Amino acid sequence: MNASGDISALPAILTAVLLVGGAAITLVGSLGLLRLRRFYERVHAPTLGTTLGTACIAIASMVYFSAIGTRPVWHELLIIAFVTVTTPISLMVLVSAALLRDESERKGTTPHNEGSERR
Amino acid sequence: MSAMLAWSVTIAEILLGCAMACAAFRILRGPRAQDRVLGFDCLYVNAMLLLLTFGIRTGSSLYFEAALIIALLGFVSTVALAKFLLRGEVIE
Numbered sequence: 001m002n003a004s005g006d007i008s009a010l011p012a013i014l015t016a017v018l019l020v021g022g023a024a025i026t027l028v029g030s031l032g033l034l035r036l037r038r039f040y041e042r043v044h045a046p047t048l049g050t051t052l053g054t055a056c057i058a059i060a061s062m063v064y065f066s067a068i069g070t071r072p073v074w075h076e077l078l079i080i081a082f083v084t085v086t087t088p089i090s091l092m093v094l095v096s097a098a099l100l101r102d103e104s105e106r107k108g109t110t111p112h113n114e115g116s117e118r119r
Numbered sequence: 120m121s122a123m124l125a126w127s128v129t130i131a132e133i134l135l136g137c138a139m140a141c142a143a144f145r146i147l148r149g150p151r152a153q154d155r156v157l158g159f160d161c162l163y164v165n166a167m168l169l170l171l172t173f174g175i176r177t178g179s180s181l182y183f184e185a186a187l188i189i190a191l192l193g194f195v196s197t198v199a200l201a202k203f204l205l206r207g208e209v210i211e
Contacts, residue, residue: 020130
């Protein structure tokens with residue numbers, strides 16, 4: 001820690017609480033990814049965990065850089081907005097791919113052959 | 120006060136490292152391809168959060184830009200992998 005000599009008490013406590021809380025929420029989400037049994041249960045855990053953990057850690061970074069600088073810092077809001085928008089999109093595409101793969105496996109075909117027949 | 124902040128940054132790095140280990144284990148062990156893609160998605164978000172934590176530790180804003188690039192490229196690669204699982208090719 002070379003740059004935190006001149007930070008006052010309240011932003012330091014806020015940064016510390018948000019950092020540890022966000023990291024713990026992310027760890028809970030990743031443990032859910034590790035421990036849950038089926039794929040469709042496993043999808044939910046890292047989505048919720050990483051979204052809330054990203055929000056907490058980016059807000060901690062905003063608070064810290066606003067406290068050690070002279071003017072407020074807002075550009076971490078870009079990361080929050082981007083992760084909040086893109087995580088549900090990627091997980092929905094992934095679940096639709098998993099549904100298609102499961103269904104074609106139940107029917108005994110591969111999705112690639114089915115796609116070439118349709119084309 | 121800065122000692123408390125240093126300890127909280129260290130604890131957050133350890134927790135995020137454990138989260139990355141969980142995601143990496145799911146990538147290595149995942150029974151099917153979609154489990155591996157899901158573990159990859161979780162892994163890059165955890166790496167981005169670890170970079171933000173490094174930025175708080177060192178006090179430089181370079182890590183923020185690296186984290187933003189990881190978020191952008193990670194989303195694109197996850198969607199490309201899911202599209203590959205869906206159709207067998209990325210660009211139709």
